[in-house]
Amino acid sequence: MRTKRKIISIVVIWVFVMGILSVAHAEYRFGILNATTGAYAGLGVHKKKGIMLAIEKINKEGGINGEEVVGIYEDFESDPSKAISLAKKLIIQDKVIAILDCGSTAASLAVKKVTEKRKIVQVNTTPRSALAVDEPWPAYYFQTVPDNSVDAQKIGDFVKSLGVKRVSIIHDSNQYGTSGAIFQNDYFKKAGIEVVLSDKYQKTDRDLTSILIKARDRKTEAVVVWGTIPTPAVIAKNIRQLGMKVHYIGSSGLGSPKLIQLAKEAAEGIVFTSALAYGKMLPNEKPLFDAYKKKYDKFPNYFTALGWDCVMITVEAIKRVGGSKDTTKIRNSLESLSEFYGVIGKYKMNPTDHNGLDTSALHLVKIIGGKWVVLD
Amino acid sequence: MRGIKELAMNRNTYSKVIDFMLFLIIFLFPLFDSNEYHLDVAVIIGIYCIINIGLNLLLGNTGQISIGQAAFFGIGAYCSAVLTTNLHLTFWLSICFAAILTATLGISVGLTSLKLRGHYLAMATLGFGIIASTVYVEWTELTGGTSGFLNIPAPSIFGFQLDNEFKYYYLVWAFVLLVFISTQHLINSRIGRALQAIHEREITCGAMGINPAKYKLKIFTLSAAYAGIAGALFAGFQNYISPESFSVYSSIIFLCMIVIGGLGSVWGSIIGTVILSIFPEFIRAVASSEFISPQIKAILNEHSYHLIAYGFFVLIIIVFLPEGIVGGVKRLEAKAYEWLHSKQIVIE
Missing domain, CATH: 3.40.50.2300 (Response regulator)
Known part of the structure; x- marks a missing residue:
């Protein structure tokens, strides 16, 4: 009986200490809502690699004001209604300050309601629907991919x-x-x-x-x-x-x-x-190409770049407001983020455009002899 | 002899008390746990419970399999979405229409397919599920196709908006209670006994004056209507629906839930749904807890490990508890009962 009591008390104390440790740890939490299973898995795996590499790079360089960036990953299995539940989980349970990726246009739109209601920035990698183009941009909705x-x-x-x-x-x-x-x-x-x-x-x-x-x-x-x-x-x-x-x-x-x-x-x-100029490495593309080459010994693709930029613009926006964790401040900072070169291109965000990329971000690639050749 | 009778009576009241206690716990749950994410999961569980109670009535009590239940679920959801969003009807009218529409479809599907048995019935309902999935994707003008149906309004009662998880929890679980009571009554009535008889010996039933075709069709229709109601509740809660939620895969998950919970038992449907819905959350919690080192976390993050764990868990239950969780509990209970009984006789 006595040993039992001892074991129980040790467990209780351990859980308690662990609880304190996890609370005391200051960090920037990003929720990553991505699909590595289901219909969008083919793109999801690449986006995920980009996001993880970017977070790794930011942390290697000292994080944001010395605080670590933590990516909390959830796979929504290409099902938008599952994405809604997981977005709630990330915001309520994990207390993230931004949700990245969102996997598919349908999922981004489904999650929009949750992020707008709870005032959390959503930086997605999916183009906006043609049906929604005439509507104003939702306040907390940003994207790294050039619009269709x-x-x-x-x-x-x-x-x-x-x-x-x-x-x-x-x-x-x-x-x-x-x-x-x-x-x-x-x-x-x-x-x-x-x-x-x-x-x-x-x-x-x-x-x-x-x-x-x-x-x-x-x-x-x-x-x-x-x-x-x-x-x-x-x-x-x-x-x-x-x-x-x-x-x-x-x-x-x-x-x-x-x-x-x-x-x-x-x-x-x-x-x-x-959006990537293969073989004609532009200076803004170099960090991703280097990091990717080092880890996977290959060239990254477009989707990896989209994932990478999601993290980069969010971190840049946070840095510009002095490392604030206030989601409204981050939103305002993102909205005024101009003159920032991501891997995809130059982001010129403003209240009427939460993407800010134009045709200069895109290149034409032709397949010649089984290789990609940039035409312009 | 008297002892046994008393015990039997006690057992009946005792199971009623347990029902009451369990529902009391369910209804008090949001007061103790106000985490909105937990409530969100609980609402989805409630919605699945409604479908699974109907499905269990069909498979567990009547012995007819359906792999098209998600199709009825989807039809209910799209019906409610179209009525409330495009035609601006109230949620309550839309839920009635959803139930009527799915019941009508249930009759027409049942009339043709219930003449089949076993694997062939499974195939027919599977076919229906696939047809429905294709319709959701292709009928873009009405359903929004793969982009899904957006901006479905949240329901309200007398101007009181049910727009958060807490309020919706009570709405959904009130429906579960309603479905639970009516199904329990149905099972304990003459109809329930007839269904049990059809399950055991269909041909003998026909000879005894029970019309199996009629009963089977009725139950198929009822289970379709339950799924339709669940669909309407789902649309109102998520404010967004897309074909992925109503795929054949979902139908199979529903079947898994009732098999794991226990066939032929209403509580089995609820317990199976709760366990299979909570298990992924449990793995997620374990994987992200402080007890696991960052290196292992990184590996877990890299792959979709939870699907493997999920499959393994289902496998274990099927191997060790073939009659489901409720069946396992009942077996234990019977043993305890036997033991008590033997004591009683000794006392007498």
């Missing part, structure tokens, strides 16, 4: 420069692809280029020959694809199988090494937009 309208403009300018008159738009049925296609249609209408076909596919589709045959019959000269890997690789293969001689232009969602791995020689000649 910017991407559509970059693609449109390139298609125009090719002198193409008839194009087809094929897009993912998700929020990203759909809103991209809306912007792309608008651009071509204004530029006087005829859109002969605009069709969507499911992420799980493994053959798109039927859509492409329609495009071929309507004598399309270029195919613009709005989507994320793997399906754009399927489209590339199908184009080759059908023997179509068309220009293949893709959105930033194509920027993954998997494109070449999956499509193999069919990937030859594909042009897509990318």
Whole structure:
């Protein structure tokens, strides 16, 4: 009996001491809401690597005013309603001062209600919906990815420069692809280029020959694809199988090494937009490339950069208000964050634009000989 | 003899007292734990309980399997979302419509598929689940497709907004109580005994004057309506719904919950739901606690370890408690009862 009592008292004391230690530890807590399982896992793993590397780098350089940055990670399994619950968990239980990533446009929008209500900054890596573009930016909602309208403009300018008159738009049925296609249609209408076909596919589709045959019959000269890997690789293969001689232009969602791995020689000649200028290292991209090379011995991709920038702009905003943990101050600081170079580009935020990137942030990449070559 | 009868009567009142106590604990819970995240999890558990009580009635009591329960859940949710957001009806009307719509669909699906048995019924309901998932994604004008349905208003009673976790907790668990009492009564009535008979010997039932087809259809419809009500509650709580929440995977999780809780028992549905919903939270708490060193934490963070632990946990329960948790408890109880009984006789 006595030993039992002793054990219990030791356990109680230990728990108590641990409790005190964890309270006494001052740190900046960021919630990372990311999907490494489910439909968005393919992008999620890269974003997560970027976020973790950035936090590692910040801490190695002494954190913020000597205090450590701690990333509390949650996987929402690509289910937006799970993201809502986890966002509440991060804010209420873990007391984070910002939520980063949010994985998919649907999840960002779902989480928006929670972050706005509890006045917590949400810095996501997903483009805003085309449906919400006319609405003002939600107060606590920021993003590191260029808006789809910017991407559509970059693609449109390139298609125009090719002198193409008839194009087809094929897009993912998700929020990203759909809103991209809306912007792309608008651009071509204004530029006087005829859109002969605009069709969507499911992420799980493994053959798109039927859509492409329609495009071929309507004598399309270029195919613009709005989507994320793997399906754009399927489209590339199908184009080759059908023997179509068309220009293949893709959105930033194509920027993954998997494109070449999956499509193999069919990937030859594909042009897509990318925020990273591969092989033409810009000074603002160097820290990420160095850190990534050191840890994984590879080049980072677009999504890693998005994750990295999420952390960097949030930390920069906190530093600019003297390391304050007041979420409203952080929000105001983020909103006035201009002249800051992230890996993606130069952020010029203001109350009417919580993203602040323009076409100068994007580059055109062409696949030549199984390698990515920057065109501009 | 008298002793046994008394004990049996005592046992009945004793189980009622336990029901009362457990619900009392459930209703007092928010007063002791005001952590909104815990309440959030508890609300979702309550919503799943409503579905699972219906599903358990179907599988545990009647012996008919359904892998399409999440489809009814989703239809209820989208029905309520469309009615309250686009047509500006009140939440209460929308929940009635959701129940009616899912019940009607339940009848039409049941009429065709309940003629099938065992694996074939499972296949048919699975097919229905897949069709429903496709409709949520493709009918973009109505459902918002993969981007989901945004800005669903929170319900209110007499102008009193149910807009936080605390208030919603009571709404959802009041529904659970309602469903619990009605199902308990149903099981203990003539219908309940007929269902049990259908479960055991369907052909004999037909010969004894019980129409199995009619009863099966009724129960299928009822369980669909329960799922519809749960869907409406879910939409009102999350203010946002998307097809991912109503996938076939969710249907399978619901089945897991009732199998682990205990088939044929209303408490089994509730306990199974609570345990399978809380377990991921428990692993999360352990993984982020101070007792684990940062190195191990980093490894745990790198991979989706919780899914492995979850699977392992389910496996262990199925291996050691094949009749579910409630079944295990009942077995223990029976042993204790036997022991008590033997003592009683000695005393007499």
